[in-house]
Amino acid sequence: MRIVLDTNILVRAHTNARGPARELLLLVTGLPEHTLLLSPFLLQEIERVFGYERVREATRLTEEEIVEYLGYLRSKDVSELIFPGPAPRVVPSDEEDDPVVHTAVIGRADALCTLNRHFYAAPVLAYCKGRGVFLASNVDLLRTLRAGKELRIGG
Helix, strand or coil: CCCCCCCCCHHCCCCCCCCCHHHHHHHHHHHCEEEEEEEEHHHHHHHHHCHEEEEEECCCCCCHHHHHHHHHHHHCCCCCCCCCCCCCCCCCCCHHHHHHHHHHEEECCEEEEEEHHHHCCCHHHHHHHHHCCHHHHHHHHHHHHHHHCCCCCCC
16 A cells, blocks of 8 residues: 655654654555655655654654655655655645645545545545545544555545
């Protein structure tokens, strides 16, 4: 299964984290039947978010740990880098979310995992559904993958 994890999931899945985001990342990157899809946009966004003081305080990661985590994500053994090009307007309430959706579509993702409520707007759900991309939270995707169930595209 080809999977895009949004920035909000990947930041929560950092090296010292515990919880569903970390468990999902380890499941996706640890099994050969899954491929984590990333794009330059996502990597830059993760780096930017780790630069926020509140995120640094919450994660307690050092600069070296952040660099190491980003290096891990970039590793060819961990992810496939997608270069999607300019993104079409899809997310009505936040155009900065469009590159994430576009990464999933161009990367032929089976699933896009996010906690961002903007992705669950009817136009975004319809756009993703029409391109075979299942949208789910980390908890829902983790539950689905653990159970070995087929993805059911809703929306």
